[in-house]
Amino acid sequence: MLSVRRSAGAFVAVAIGVALVTAATLLLASGRPQVPDRLARAAVVVQSPEAGRADSFAPTRPWSAARATELAGRLAGLPGVAAAIPDRTFYAQPLVDGRPPASDGQREDAHQGHGWSSARLGGLRLTAGEPPRRPGEVVVDRALGLRPGTPVTLLTAAGPEPYTVTGLLDAPGVHVADDVAATLAPGVRAIGLMLAAGADPERVGAEARGVVGGDGRVLTGDRRGALEPRGDARTRWIGMQVLTATAALAGFVTVFVAASTFAFTVAQRRRELGLLRAVGATPRQIRRMVHREALTVGGAAGLAGLLVGAALTPALGRVLVDVGLEPATFRVRYVLWPLAASLAVGPVVALLAGWSAARRAARIPPLEALREAAVEQRPIGRLRVAAGALLLATGAALSLGTATSDDARDGATYALYAVMALVTGSTVLAPAIVGPAVRLLRSPVRRRGGAIGLLVRAGALTATRRTASTAAPVLLTVAFAVLVSGMVLTTTAAYTAGRADNVNAGWIIAPDRAPGLSDRAVAATGGTALLPTTVFVTEPEPSTGIRPLNALGVDPAGFAEANRVLDVVAGSLDDLRGDDTVALTASAAPAPGLPPEPYPVVFADGERVPLRVVAVVTDISVPGDLLLPRAVVRAYDPSALTSTVYVRDRVDPPLGARIIDVPAWAAEADRAEDRLVWLCTLLLIGVSAGYGAIAVANTLLLAAAGRAADLRLIRLAGATRRQVLWLVTAESALVVLIGAVLGGAVAFAGLLSIRAGLAEQVGATVDLVVPWPVIGAVVGLCLLLAVLASVLPTWRLLRHRPARSAVGIVAG
Structure with missing residues (x-):
């Protein structure tokens, strides 16, 4: 069978x-x-305490310089430990011909500096020259083409600094003397243990846990992978989400x-x-x-x-x-x-x-x-109608969840599930929908279709299940392609418009081939700068633990002038001055209003500092969790880099910077993330469209083969080969039209709910961006494949003219 x-x-x-x-x-x-290459030779690594959720990609809470020295000394005294080396990381980027190399802006390790002793943790060896021993000496990657003894300029958080190359390594990044590294990065997040020959890493790790207690984690073996750079961890997480979505979509489709x-x-x-x-x-x-x-x-x-x-x-x-x-x-x-x-x-x-x-x-x-007779005698059953109605109701409920969601990630998830439910429900009820949809075409068919149009309409009404089965893949393809691409375009446009509307400036100074702007570059612009850093607070609930917060170092007056949505609900930003003040967002504040008690935070150098809360602002007022005086951020985070400078008039950009207008800045603020999102979008569209194309071709090939007798009968009745080919072409076009209309309706329902959810999140009207090029491409692809899959088998079937006797019998 x-x-x-x-x-x-x-x-x-x-x-x-x-x-x-x-x-x-x-x-x-x-x-x-x-495990990062720079820590690969450390069989045991002690990491500072974790902060935030596992998927927050926040750095761990650093130890202070004093605490790191104390821990390193106690760990070095453990049996089997040859050395305990604190690993310090700071910003330092070599300049080539006066500018950062073009590729360095995309490589995190290319603009990282470390103390020379950290080279032992990665097993690095000099390929030429000698180690750095004094301030102003540096070891660099030999790929830069420099020689020992030659001068090099390092772009640091303070600005360009002159150094002399003393040695070369076959690895990215720069290494300076340990005393210099301790000044540039006083906070420590990892201590690597170099073991003596024959020492058991697991045994040493167990003893190290007794030393560290709850003030850190001891990592051995593959668990040292937790030390990978935050950028790599985030990229890996995005890749996992894409692969999970691809596998789920592949299974569903x-x-x-x-x-x-x-x-x-x-x-x-x-x-x-x-x-x-x-x-x-x-x-x-x-x-x-x-x-x-x-x-x-x-x-x-x-x-x-x-x-x-x-x-x-x-x-x-x-x-x-x-x-x-x-x-x-x-x-x-x-x-x-x-x-x-x-x-x-x-x-x-x-x-x-x-x-x-x-x-x-x-x-x-x-x-x-x-x-x-080919007429389908039995309509769809009650159970199928009930299942289809339940799926449509579920899709509507999920669409409502999308429209009322105040979280972008939850809204996108609801929207995807909503379209899955609506697509499945529409497919289940398709045989009942095909009849009314075809009857709507009755008048156009009669006026323009002639006999072929009448046959197309009659065939679709006679075999509604067959028509629904062939239209279902088109419905699926169009629905997912339009939803995913429309969601990305609408979301990107909404956030771009909101970001641009929030800024009261004429131009933006942004980094160029560097992760941020130095203090010297900021001073040259004379604008209002944002100096981001990460601080840590201990939540009152023990289960919550350490919470990372995004802090901005600002000049209060300039920030208030450049921010159109600033809304102070308690206190005043005029009091944000000195070295012990902070302004919180409402969600970061421990209670409504100004708290009377100090607000202690841990800075990037590991120091715990109690601060006075002088103002509370709304969450949408600032792109972070709290505001600090710029001088405070610089004092506790020597490697912090300015992300943005707002200026009124166009100025010549300083070293490592470029100037762009506000709309362009808003459009490219999330360019790297948008690029990954579009790659994910194209992948998901490719999966759904590829399946849709296969399904359309398969079902129409089967339909053409199964209708061989019907087509021969039409040929014997006097229709020419060209008329029969036009008949199957028109049938294919009708199937694609029905599937595209149903799929488009499902997708637009999802997009409207997404637009409502975005309007709730950004607090403004959001325009729906319709992906017309995607719609045209997907529908055109389905139509092309449908026509080819039906016309080619029919053409092969009708290559030979019908027998005269048969024609005569039919004519008689």
Whole structure:
């Protein structure tokens, strides 16, 4: 009973789905944090206390210089420890021809400085020259093309500083004398332990935990991956979200497409299945037969998809690294559980897809074998109507959740689930929708379609299930493509407009090939600068622990003038002066109003400082959690870099800076993140559109093969080959039109809810950005494939002219 031709569509859909799931899960399993190269030789590393949630990517709370010295001394005295070396990191970027190298702005390690003793933690060795021993001496990467004894300018947080190269390393970054590093980075976040020969890292780690207690974490083995740079951790997290979404979408679309294919196959085999019922087959036997066919197809497709996915995973891993969805340290590893899980996906997906088709096949009456008419006698059942209505109601509820959400991440999640529910509900109810949709075209068809239009309309009304099955993949493709791209465009435009409206300035001074602006660059502009840093507070609830907060060092008067949305609800920003004052946002304040008690924070140098709260502002007033005098941030964070300077008039940008207008600055403020989001968008659109294309081609190829007798009869009735080809072309266009309209309606429902949610978040009207190019491209692709998949088999079928006798019989 199993036909290769009929099962080819389901086989291809399941195989591609399993291949995607295999690749995605293998990449997910490979995406564990990597030990930084600069700490690879330290078998045991003691890390300062964690702060924030696991996915906040906030730095750990640093130890003060005194506490780090004390810990290093006690750790160095442990049995098996040869040396305990504090690792200090600060900003230092070599200049080439007076400017930062073009590629350095994208490499975090290229603008990091360390003390020379930290080189031992990574096993670094000089390739030329000698170590730095005095202030003004530095060891640099030999890739810069410098020689020992030559001068080099390092761009630091203070500004350009002259240094002399004393040695070269085959690694990025710069190394200075330890005393200089202690001045530039007084706070310490890691202490590496170099072990004596034969020492057991786990035993040393256990003893080190007794020394550290609750004031840090002791990491050994692969657990040292927690020390990877925050930028790499964030990139890895984004990559994991993309891979998870791809695997989930692949699984959903695979079930969707395979179910549509199985349903279409069962519809084509109605007479065959009715004949089996007529000769005594029971409904249970029919269900078991369809289930066995689904298992056979799923098992074979799962094995094929597993092999293809495993073979393509290394290449996909390299692509993810190249486009920035995984850090440069990412390596593909073959793990057993993704392979086993992916192998099981094929049969499971096939069974889920074939379940509804098996139930429908078991209900085919025995007399169906005797019917010649192609008219579908039975409407969709009550259970199907109820299921479709429930799915539509669920989608509407999720859309309401999107519209009322005040969190962008939650809103996007609700929107995706809403479209999934609406797409599935629309597909379930599609046979009931096709009839009214086709009847709406009655007048245009009669006026312009002629006989071909009448046949197209009659065929769609006669076989509503077939029309719905072929329109379903188009619905899915258009809905997801329009939703994902429209969501990204609308969100980007809303945040860009909101960011630009909040600023009262003529121009923006932004970094150029550097992570930030130095103090000397800021002084040269004469504008209002934002100096960001991270501070830490201890929450009163023990379960909450240490909370990282984003602080901004500002000049209060200039900041108030440049900020259009500044709203002070308690106190006054005029009192933000001296070395012990702070202004909090409402969410960061411990209680409404000005708290009478001091507000203690831990700065980047590890020092705990009690501050007086002199003002409380609304959360949307500042792009952070609290405001500090700029001099306070600089005193406690020597490596902090200015992110933005607001200026009234155009000025010549200083070293390491560029000047742009406010709209351009607002548009590119999240350019790196927007680029990753667009890559994710294109990937998800590619998955859904690729599946949609396959499904459209498969279903129409099956439809063309199953209608061979009907098309020959039309040919014998006097229609020319060209007229028959126009007939199948018009039918394909109608199917694509119905699917595109339904998919567009579903997507626009999701986009409208997203727009409402964004308006709630930004507190302003948000324009809906419709991705017309994406709509045109996706609908055009579906139409092209639909026409080719129906016209080519028909053309092959009608290559030979009908026999004269047959024509004469029909004519008579």
